Amino acid sequence: MPETSGPAVQAAPAQGAIAHTDTTAKWFLVSAISYFFIVGIIALTIAAKFCWPELLGTVPYLSYGRLRPLHVNGMLFGWLLAADIGLSLYIVPRLCGVKLWSEKLGVATALLWNVIILGAVVALMGGYNQGFEYAELPLPLDVLVVIAWVMYAINVFGTIATRKYPQMYVSLWYIMGTVLWTPFVYITGNFAVEFTTGTNQANLNWMYVHNAVGLIFTPVGLAIAYYFIPRSSNTPLFSHRLSMIGFWSLAFVYVWTGAHHMIHGPISQWLQTIAISFSLLLLIPVWAVVYNFFATMKGQWYQLRDNVSLKFLMSGTVFYLLTCFQGPMHSLRSVNAIVSKTDWIPGHAHMALLGCFSFFAVAGTYYIVPRMWNTKLYSDALANWSFWLIMIGGLGFFVTLWLGGFWQGWQWNNPAIPFIDTVVALKPVWLVRFFSGTLIFSGIVAFAYNVMATVVGRREYAQ
Numbered sequence: 021m022p023e024t025s026g027p028a029v030q031a032a033p034a035q036g037a038i039a040h041t042d043t044t045a046k047w048f049l050v051s052a053i054s055y056f057f058i059v060g061i062i063a064l065t066i067a068a069k070f071c072w073p074e075l076l077g078t079v080p081y082l083s084y085g086r087l088r089p090l091h092v093n094g095m096l097f098g099w100l101l102a103a104d105i106g107l108s109l110y111i112v113p114r115l116c117g118v119k120l121w122s123e124k125l126g127v128a129t130a131l132l133w134n135v136i137i138l139g140a141v142v143a144l145m146g147g148y149n150q151g152f153e154y155a156e157l158p159l160p161l162d163v164l165v166v167i168a169w170v171m172y173a174i175n176v177f178g179t180i181a182t183r184k185y186p187q188m189y190v191s192l193w194y195i196m197g198t199v200l201w202t203p204f205v206y207i208t209g210n211f212a213v214e215f216t217t218g219t220n221q222a223n224l225n226w227m228y229v230h231n232a233v234g235l236i237f238t239p240v241g242l243a244i245a246y247y248f249i250p251r252s253s254n255t256p257l258f259s260h261r262l263s264m265i266g267f268w269s270l271a272f273v274y275v276w277t278g279a280h281h282m283i284h285g286p287i288s289q290w291l292q293t294i295a296i297s298f299s300l301l302l303l304i305p306v307w308a309v310v311y312n313f314f315a316t317m318k319g320q321w322y323q324l325r326d327n328v329s330l331k332f333l334m335s336g337t338v339f340y341l342l343t344c345f346q347g348p349m350h351s352l353r354s355v356n357a358i359v360s361k362t363d364w365i366p367g368h369a370h371m372a373l374l375g376c377f378s379f380f381a382v383a384g385t386y387y388i389v390p391r392m393w394n395t396k397l398y399s400d401a402l403a404n405w406s407f408w409l410i411m412i413g414g415l416g417f418f419v420t421l422w423l424g425g426f427w428q429g430w431q432w433n434n435p436a437i438p439f440i441d442t443v444v445a446l447k448p449v450w451l452v453r454f455f456s457g458t459l460i461f462s463g464i465v466a467f468a469y470n471v472m473a474t475v476v477g478r479r480e481y482a483q
Contacts, residue, residue: 040113042392044126044175048106049385050475051134055098057468060461062091067457070450081145089156090144096154096232097165098137100373103381104240105133105172108195110388111247112176115192117185121178129171136164154229155209162210166203173199190263194243197271201235219286227278233372234274241377242266242309244384245333249313252329252387258315266308273301280351283360292353299351306344313337328403329383335411336379343372358433363449364425371418374410374460382406382467389471398473406466413459416452424449 069075069084076082113120120126139161143149149156157165176199180192209228213221250257257263279287279295317334324330346368350359359365390397397403424446431442 038113038117038119040110040119041123042110042120042388043123044120044130045106045110045388046392047127047130048102048109048133049389049471051130051137052099052102052106052381053385053468053471055094055102055137056464059091059094059098060464062087062094064454064457064461066091067450067454071447071454080147086145086147086149089149090141092154093140093144093156094137095373096237097140100237100378100381101240102133102137103385104198104237104244104377105129107244107381107384107388108198108240109175110384110392111191111243112179112195115185115189115247116179116183118179118182121175121182125171125175129168129175132164132168132171136161136168139164150210152209152213152225152228154232155213155225157210159210162206165206165210169199169202169206189246190257190260190267191243191247193264193267194239194246197267198236198240198243201231201239205231205235222282222285223279223287223291226281227275230278230281231275233369234270234277237373237377238274239267239270241380244380245309245313245337248329248380248384248387249316249333252327252333252383253317253320253323255316255320258312258318262308262312266305266312269301269308270305273298273305277302277347277351280347280356281360283351283353283356296351296353299348302344302348306341310337310341326400328400328407329387331404331407332379332383332386335407336376336383339371339375339379343368343376346371358429359425360429362425362428362432363421363446364429367418367421367425370421371414375414375418379410382410385467385471389474393475395474395477398470398477402466402470406463406470409459409463409466411463413456413461413463416456417460420449420452420456 065076065082066084066087069087080086109120109126136157140157143158143161144156148158150158176195180188180196205228208224209232213224213228216224246257246263276298277295279291280299283292283296313334314337317330324334349355350364350368386397386403427449428442428446431437431445432439
């Protein structure tokens with residue numbers, strides 16, 4: 021299918037196509053995929069520790085307390101955000117009809133980003149940790165993150181400012197939203213939180229944690245899906261107006277939802293009620309997005325049989341719907357009293373960041389890697405294997421933790437059951453979690469090998 025540009029984002033013969041070098045996108049994607057594989061090993065080690073607590077227990081650098089923040093930050097910033105940045109720097113020039121504003125600045129950003137990730141590995145394994153959820157990086161690395169983000173923002177807005185197409189497709193809106201919202205969210209969670217204590221500090225931290233998902237990974241993930249679903253299916257987007265409704269409602273609603281993590285905690289009832297109300301309002305942007313994607317695919321579902329990118333994209337859409345139905349539901353006080361702080365929450369979070377947004381990132385990577393290197397994908401069969409391994413492993417992981425978490429919460433609410441018995445009761449759940457994680461990691465290996473073999477062997481498979 022020929023590559024084209026422009027706000028319509030539908031396949032058509034390209035006229036006067038621009039020769040994009042995509043150097044920055046390549047740097048970000050190759051490093052992101054490498055971290056996806058490496059941090060996958062860490063994730064599997066953590067899952068094993070739940071089943072066999074003595075595993076590597078005498079090695080301080082491999083203790084749970086050091087590996088867990090390394091896994092979280094590695095997946096969030098080493099894999100997912102780096103991949104999203106690479107994909108966005110592929111998308112933005114094509115939707116603007118110009119080259120990236122500065123490839124040199126982009127490559128410098130990618131190099132700095134890798135310095136940050138490698139610094140995080142050294143710091144977190146060495147026990148240097150700020151002690152806040154999702155905000156464990158030491159302060160010097162936080163400063164470098166801000167600098168890298170400013171460099172990325174200059175490149176994005178510089179490209180958009182010089183665009184040839186006057187109309188801006190929805191993916192540009194979501195990417196601009198990500199660029200603007202991320203500093204607000206990141207600075208709040210990593211800097212402002214240091215100037216508060218007690219309940220206020222916890223409130224800021226959970227505001228950051230929830231909005232890291234909702235105002236960083238959600239908008240850039242949806243930008244990727246809005247671009248690649250029409251491109252992969254060779255079908256125009258169903259409704260630009262509906263996409264704008266989804267964007268602006270997300271911008272208004274999401275920022276107020278973080279306090280639903282502190283329901284039944286030491287915060288005001290009115291603040292809990294506001295968080296619950298806005299959590300329920302999330303159904304508006306979610307349904308606008310999901311309906312738009314499904315309507316775009318009307319009459320095109322047969323393509324899922326042979327199109328791996330579409331498999332990942334539409335499965336990610338279903339996971340997005342489920343995630344954003346779960347969130348409002350477990351923010352209700354009666355449900356929250358059971359599932360809060362249980363294994364239900366990791367199951368929910370993994371479905372968002374792995375089942376939805378990582379699926380979108382993998383789909384985009386499979387789509388653009390052969391096009392950036394002007395070659396064929398190394399193996400379509402291996403791509404299908406990567407999908408089914410991650411999908412089956414993910415379902416086993418998510419569903420097991422939802423059921424196990426609900427059971428765990430029910431036991432916690434029963435004063436007749438000693439706490440240690442609730443821990444022992446979850447061992448079968450954690451065993452399924454470990455073996456499901458093995459399938460997920462096998463899918464990651466298949467994906468990483470497929471992409472790297474495509475890049476390294478491009479002369480053999482060149483078109």
